[in-house]
Amino acid sequence: MNIITIEHIAKIYQVGTEEVQALRDVSLTIDKNEYVAIMGPSGSGKSTLMNILGCLDTPTKGLYTFTGKHVSDMTDNDLASIRNKEIGFVFQTFNLLARSDALHNVELPLIYAGIGKEERRERAREALTKVNLEDRMDHRPNELSGGQRQRVAVARALVTNPSIILADEPTGNLDTKTGEDIMALFETLYEQGNTIILVTHEEYIAEHAKRIIRLRDGLVEKDEIIETRRVAQPRQI
Amino acid sequence: MEHFLFELKEGLIIAFNAIRANKIRSILTTLGIVIGVASVVLMSTAIKGIDESFQESATSIMGTENIFIDKWAWFGDVPWWELRNRRDISMQDYRDFKAQATLPSAVVPRTVRRQTTTYGDVNVDGCFIIGTNQDYIQTTDLKFTEGRFFSEIESNAARRVCVIGGVIAEKLFPQGNGVDQVIKIRDKKYKVIGINDKQGSFLFGDFNPDNMIYIPIEAMFKDFQSRHRGGGISISVRAPTNQMVPAVKEEAISVMRRIRGLKYDEQDDFSINQQAALLDMINQQVGVIQIAGLFITGLALFVGAIGIMNIMFVSVKERTREIGIRKAIGAKKRTIMGQFLTESAFICLLGGLIGLFIAVLGAKIIEQYDFPVSVQVDAVVLAIGISLLTGVLSGLAPAWTAAKMDPVDALRYE
Ligand SMILES: Nc1ncnc2c1ncn2[C@@H]1O[C@H](COP(=O)(O)OP(=O)(O)OP(=O)(O)O)[C@@H](O)[C@H]1O
Ligand SMILES: [Mg+2]
Secondary structure (H helix, E strand, C coil), X not given: CEEEEEEEEEEEEEECCEEEEEEEEEEEEEECCCEEEEECCCCCCHHHHHHHHCCCCCCCEEEEEECCEEHHHCCHHHHHHHHHHCEEEECCCCCCCCCCCHHHHHHHHHHHCCCCHHHHHHHHHHHHHHCCCCCXXXXXXXXXXXXXXXXXXXXXXHCCCCCEEEEECCCCCCCXXXXXXXXXXXXXXXXXXXXXXXXXXXXXXXXXXXXXXXXECCEEEEEEECCCCCCCCCCCC | CHHHHHHHHHHHHHHHHHHHHCHHHHHHHHHHHHHHHHHHHHHHHHXXXXXHHHHHHHHHHHCCCEEEEECCCCCCCCCHHHHXXXXXXXXXXXXXXXXXXXXXXXXXXXEEEEEEEEECXXXXXXXXXXXXXXXXXXXXXXXXXXXXXXXXHHHHCCCCEEEECHHHHHHHCCCCCCCCCEEEECCEEEEEEEEECCCCCCCCCCCCHHHEXXXXXXXXHHHCCCCCCCCCCEEEEECCCHHHHHHHHHHHHHHHHHHHCCCCCCCCCCEEEEHHHHHHHHHHHHHHHHHHHHHHHHHHHHHHHHHHHHHHHHHHHHCHHHHHHHHHCCCCHHHHHHHHHHHHHHHHHHHHHHHHHXXXXXXXXXXXXXXXXXXXXXXXXXXXXXXXXXXXXXXXXXXXXXXXXXXHHHHHCC
16 A cells, blocks of 8 residues: 655745756656655755655645545645644654753644644653663753764654654764664564665765665655665674 | 643743842843833832722722712813802802702712911811811711711801821821810811811822811801802702612703703803712823823833844754654644743743832832832732733744754754
């Protein structure tokens, strides 16, 4: 069953009098429990595609169907609701709330889902335990290392049990070892049946996925299945 | 509803954290609201105080059931030279009126002069000497600390007896025991037979019962006022009830016209004055004060509101990324909107409460100077209401800016 279907998607930015075609014509489908890496040179439209897939942005042209629903027809509120319940985002720059501790950051999506305090706390703790941060719950982002921050972000992405996890260069700001920790987290999520799409520059990271989609100048250049993928091992802490 | 409360609670927590994170800025920002609310509360209570004591004084001096037949009009558009050319109202007019009018419960003559009063080596200048008769007591609610009003016999015989107001009594007889003492009004010796309670009054400066001395009207004519030149009096007429006032007034006009022998096409050569007209005038003046006061305080609040709006715009700008994050993980427009509205309402509410506190202190200080103010419950409600309203109104535009931000742009903001 496919979760995502996009047909002839284009995204055009108007900069002054000039048109920038971030995406020209992209079509693809992504199934449940797929592990996809999106690669391509800088400026090829990876982030733009991710934002559209994550319902953060809407395409200029084309049709996007998410779990059977036409995203183009949706109101802002519907989109917010999909982002809240169906999609978990992980960003390169973590994007945590600086003034809130780890627990509150992870709770936040549940607050917007209208879930009561007891259940919220419980689920946020569970998610933080999954990413091995049970002893850092009351730390603020500036009291955590980069890797720990990204793990908080992963916990926040999975706390609502979304249909899909989108990660835009999740290891871009981390050293190799810490990056590997994050990849190990994704590995576990994947094994548990989650669908994961991640954007990366690094061949080595992309090889953790089952499928690599290569973009160039706003077009799909190559869409291939990896035969022998890397499997990230959790480090012994 | 439950969801609304939930979002409100979250909004309050966020607002509280944001305020705590920017303590000094928040304090400076609320200053405008603090001043605005303090002045609104002070102004409104002061106006209310002034208004109430105006009404009270007017009632205590004249009584709402009294009308006054006078040569002069208190208000109106009859030019003063015409008033001056009118015939005086005489004691004979009074006697005729009393005989012919059927509705009033009391009719008394009245005339006023200002004189200096002396007891021992104490002088009180500018006392209002009221010449009247024994029936005067029926047209007021004067209370006696000591003694009594003068009798019909004393009145008719033009005896030199007097009843003195509370403030004069205090000055002349600081030790008390004024009754039966003999004082001098100008150079005439009068025996004190009664002393009135001190009332305290705000209106008309000194012209209130505390500064009055009542003497028989015949004694007045004998000692201080020529019966012939400038011998005019006014007639106080008391209606049995408030509802009767218009009828009493109606009758008074026709009786007076008959007594004065006016033909049907001649204008009244007297005026009917009444407290209602005075109250109207007072209300008008209080209205003007009110409008001026509201304008000034409104201006202060407006400046405060602009300050809040400004700081909320800054806050929205600073937290663009935060807004992006919140939107990315599912905050709806109205949630973001609510968050910032709650924040600005909360800041304003804090400012309002501080302002209220200052106003209460201010009222306490002003009260010491005998100016009638006291902060009432409705002022508290007013302060809270106004500061919440200001907060919501001045937060609207910034909150809307935040709510309609594009999540991608917001996340990309440096
Ligand atoms: N808001 C915008 N306004 C104008 N042009 C934009 C905007 N966002 C992206 N673009 C343009 O669209 C193209 C694709 O950008 P995008 O961010 O998707 O690239 P990317 O593949 O993620 O690159 P990188 O690997 O450097 O992150 C770029 O040429 C960029 O300049
Ligand atoms: Mg990018």
